[in-house]
Amino acid sequence: MINWYDDLPDTKPKYLAITKLIRSLIQEEKLLPGQRLPSERKLADVFKVDRSTVTRALLELSSSGLLIKKSGSGTFVSPLPQIHSTTRKVDWNLFLENHETTYSSYQSKITQARALNNHTLLDGAGNELPMELIPHLGSLQINWQNFLIAQKQSQDAGYLPLIQTISEMHEKRNQFKLNNQSLLVTGGAQQSLLLILRSLLQIGDSVAFAQPSYFNSSAIFKTVGIRTFPIPLTSSGIDIDVLEKVILKHRIKLLILNPTFQNPTGEIFSLEQRQRILKICQDYQIAIIEDDVFGWLVDSKDEVPTFKSLAPENVIYISSLSKLLGSSTRIGWIVAPQAIGQRLLQVQKKLDIVPSMLAQVMANLALNDKSFNSEITTLKLELAEHRHIVSQIFYELRPNWHFSSPKGGFYLWVKQDDPEIFENLLKKDILVKPGPIYGATKENFRFNFANFNKDELEQLSTRLKK
Numbered sequence: 001m002i003n004w005y006d007d008l009p010d011t012k013p014k015y016l017a018i019t020k021l022i023r024s025l026i027q028e029e030k031l032l033p034g035q036r037l038p039s040e041r042k043l044a045d046v047f048k049v050d051r052s053t054v055t056r057a058l059l060e061l062s063s064s065g066l067l068i069k070k071s072g073s074g075t076f077v078s079p080l081p082q083i084h085s086t087t088r089k090v091d092w093n094l095f096l097e098n099h100e101t102t103y104s105s106y107q108s109k110i111t112q113a114r115a116l117n118n119h120t121l122l123d124g125a126g127n128e129l130p131m132e133l134i135p136h137l138g139s140l141q142i143n144w145q146n147f148l149i150a151q152k153q154s155q156d157a158g159y160l161p162l163i164q165t166i167s168e169m170h171e172k173r174n175q176f177k178l179n180n181q182s183l184l185v186t187g188g189a190q191q192s193l194l195l196i197l198r199s200l201l202q203i204g205d206s207v208a209f210a211q212p213s214y215f216n217s218s219a220i221f222k223t224v225g226i227r228t229f230p231i232p233l234t235s236s237g238i239d240i241d242v243l244e245k246v247i248l249k250h251r252i253k254l255l256i257l258n259p260t261f262q263n264p265t266g267e268i269f270s271l272e273q274r275q276r277i278l279k280i281c282q283d284y285q286i287a288i289i290e291d292d293v294f295g296w297l298v299d300s301k302d303e304v305p306t307f308k309s310l311a312p313e314n315v316i317y318i319s320s321l322s323k324l325l326g327s328s329t330r331i332g333w334i335v336a337p338q339a340i341g342q343r344l345l346q347v348q349k350k351l352d353i354v355p356s357m358l359a360q361v362m363a364n365l366a367l368n369d370k371s372f373n374s375e376i377t378t379l380k381l382e383l384a385e386h387r388h389i390v391s392q393i394f395y396e397l398r399p400n401w402h403f404s405s406p407k408g409g410f411y412l413w414v415k416q417d418d419p420e421i422f423e424n425l426l427k428k429d430i431l432v433k434p435g436p437i438y439g440a441t442k443e444n445f446r447f448n449f450a451n452f453n454k455d456e457l458e459q460l461s462t463r464l465k466k
């Protein structure tokens, strides 16, 4: 039984939502080859839209070959392919089309801008720290023979000394203890998320996450066939009423959050917000995935207990070195209740997505470097200074840009009135990350303030003055 209206994704414009729904119904074989679709009028009624919106969606699906319109008798799901005698060449376009998303179209504009104006561009669209701010850890020496010996200290969960280092760091920072928990090393936070979804969910299962958020443009959910439901972010964390409504309407299994220096807003969820979210998740038996990739950058005075420390048995915690030592380190980790940890390990092995031992040994050396802690302290101070300068420039030169100054991290999340802001700033050679990438409107953008040295900050000021 197809729930045409209930299953309609929350995508705008509406015709795209209809296109997406029908495409997924065909892919999931809920609509079978040759099956006749309800009439356009009927679909317009169930979707509560104009008939022209349905016509546009069906036309799009027909032109991509998924539907065929037979005049006088209606619209049908295309039959399975027959032998095609006119050409022996595979039509690769069929594989390539339909993969254009808001993310990929903006991302290609960003890539193009970087390629074209490499020297003049003020790049506030980056996801990570610039090289100059990444902790200076000197040379991490390892001789090859020692590395071969170090390999013997590896377990299924990863390189044992690295696991110990990370466990101790979490305990020292008072984030949580690892009693009855498993810690396994992965190839970064994204890979951790993929592993968790692949190991614990089935195709068609549902997860919820905040919107705007980094997860909005993640390709992972689609890759594993997971349905996603965005929950609006409000000034007091996520909208609990909407969360409850979504839980009551769909079988949400996981809630995925990035509660410390949320990407893109930079917010830290307060303890009270965390407790409210936990309560509702406990009431409805929903597990939480806590993505804490920015946790390194929080000052001890602003630190709020992690979800993991508040409810260790209900939360899977993920973090990585990407936001501190650069994303190419590809080292992350998962802390999960033991039974879940075992399942994750089995799947990790089965899929052969075990992180390189060389990277793990290097990461352990980096984390144990004697200047590691002082470098983080310096980094936080430098980030605070950058944030202050950029905020001042924006306050002064763009009084109609609204943003709250986060307590850390490296992003400012700006809201203003111009829907063409991405393009208009690009004309001044200023690159930002547009709101739609995070599921927000075009009037929002994210600005990475860490990325600029003194000269560039002056340039930023000059260009915004024009």
Ligand SMILES: Cc1ncc(COP(=O)(O)O)c(C=O)c1O
Pocket: 127, 187, 188, 189, 190, 191, 214, 258, 263, 291, 293, 319, 320, 321, 322, 327, 331, 332
């Ligand atoms: C909230 C969040 N989680 C995960 C990631 C990806 O982390 P990794 O590079 O470890 O896969 C990012 C990167 O921007 C992020 O912002």
